[in-house]
């Protein structure tokens with residue numbers, strides 16, 4: 001493929017990607033001087049009841065819920081800017097990666113993984129925009145397995161999934177029924193390629209049922225997604241739809257640290273807006289929702305974190321907590337591991353067709369509404385109740401654009417492209433085997449005490465052999481999957497090209513696959529856990545040893561849910577908003593003796 005002259009469609013595609021990149025840079029500055037609802041709240045006065053840092057999935061829910069009380073003045077501070085409606089076209093999400101709407105994080109070089117990727121690093125996109133990372137994600141909605149949450153709330157008195165967790169999912173979800181009338185639209189895929197049903201049939205041939213896809217039950221399904229009328233939906237869109245006058249939103253405002261009194265009470269944040277340092281005050285609380293990297297970074301810059309590390313960074317330690325530890329991510333592999341004797345009806349040509357554009361703008365349908373992934377599956381490899389393996393099936397691979405753009409998003413360098421991907425001479429596609437509960441743990445640490453310096457991210461991929469075993473079991477299952485009549489009909493085969501660096505191993509043996517996963521280690525883009533609930537924050541979301549300082553985002557999850565984590569993060573945000581609002585577990589749950597005597601508690 002590399003030596004062929006680029007086709008008309010590829011030239012058109014590269015031109016479109018280039019100009020769209022310029023357009024993105026332009027619109028990212030468009031609201032630089034904007035401050036929503038700030039006039040009403042006398043922005044310069046900078047005195048609020050609550051300050052929420054970060055407008056991602058969690059921050060938007062917490063800010064919206066707090067502002068429901070008209071007597072509260074709430075400030076939402078976001079480092080990114082607003083993107084505008086065009087970015088709600090689902091297929092555009094991937095183009096936000098590496099743009100000014102992406103923090104553009106990279107891990108440190110991995111010792112035991114990512115060996116074939118450029119510099120041995122994994123590229124981690126994260127949204128720097130109103131709406132956060134959900135503005136560039138795949139929009140797949142999964143709750144996770146009910147037993148996932150029992151692990152998280154092990155120490156809670158009388159924990160009961162149906163009282164402590166389920167009502168918050170139900171409060172979130174809107175699936176068109178009367179029972180679930182929340183704000184998150186949960187819908188079916190608006191667009192599927194012509195190979196999508198073959199995947200489900202192959203699952204049935206293997207003896208797996210069609211599952212609902214939301215509760216991580218064993219089996220395959222079409223994913224449920226968070227799309228409304230053909231447009232990407234995030235919790236920020238719900239907030240913006242009913243923007244309250246008591247909620248100020250300031251964009252392009254980069255929070256550097258939390259302001260703490262001597263008794264560890266948070267009373268505000270310091271942020272920079274247009275190069276000007278601003279000190280915003282909060283009477284009732286500061287909620288950090290800056291995400292799995294942003295939140296631990298702000299805490300450490302505020303003097304809350306591992307003591308020795310802070311001293312090394314020349315930051316005066318205030319509280320010694322394991323901030324930045326427990327980093328974990330759904331690890332995966334297998335891009336373009338399979339080939340077809342068939343061309344599915346989704347690719348560059350379909351995306352660039354004027355008919356697709358019309359179909360989108362007139363009917364909110366067609367290829368522009370694709371989320372990429374068309375089937376998901378959950379499986380146990382051992383006799384566990386909670387699934388250990390997830391599959392995400394994409395009817396295409398990175399080769400669809402001949403290496404002009406997509407490969408660079410995953411760290412595939414020129415050398416790897418030439419030696420492997422460019423040699424694939426058939427349409428390729430991808431089944432990602434995802435380790436749902438990896439055992440490798442990593443860290444986020446400061447590089448120095450300059451708030452603008454990106455932190456050191458080390459997921460320590462594949463440092464536990466369990467993760468390798470599950471990935472290899474996933475590949476074995478993929479081999480069974482493609483050996484079914486529906487896959488034979490499409491002429492699906494294992495890509496026979498040996499992965500660069502693994503040539504010395506016999507193809508399709510255990511040593512070969514171990515080498516393959518170590519060389520081609522990929523992120524499924526689900527990092528969590530760096531302000532672990534139970535160690536950094538209490539189960540009421542308050543940072544241990546502090547007053548009025550809370551963390552609500554993916555960083556608090558103690559471990560990964562069984563599935564894509566945005567659903568669990570939003571559920572936790574609903575729960576947190578209720579607790580912060582009422583200073584108490586004001587749920588239907590019965591209180592245990594200790595809680596009844598807690599001050600302020602209205603159990």
Ligand SMILES: Cc1cc2nc3c(=O)[nH]c(=O)nc-3n(C[C@H](O)[C@H](O)[C@H](O)COP(=O)(O)OP(=O)(O)OC[C@H]3O[C@@H](n4cnc5c(N)ncnc54)[C@H](O)[C@@H]3O)c2cc1C
Nearest residue numbers: 054056058079132133137138139140255291294554564566
């Ligand atoms: C490519 C990709 C695909 C994904 N696909 C899915 C999927 O299909 N389904 C799913 O469930 N999950 C998916 N995820 C994961 C999911 O989107 C995230 O886990 C989730 O959005 C995280 O939400 P959050 O609120 O914790 O953080 P974020 O959404 O990252 O929000 C953090 C916000 O804080 C802001 N911020 C950070 N630092 C500062 C600062 N110093 N000052 C001010 N503001 C700051 C950021 O700009 C951002 O807006 C995907 C992720 C990626 C990258």
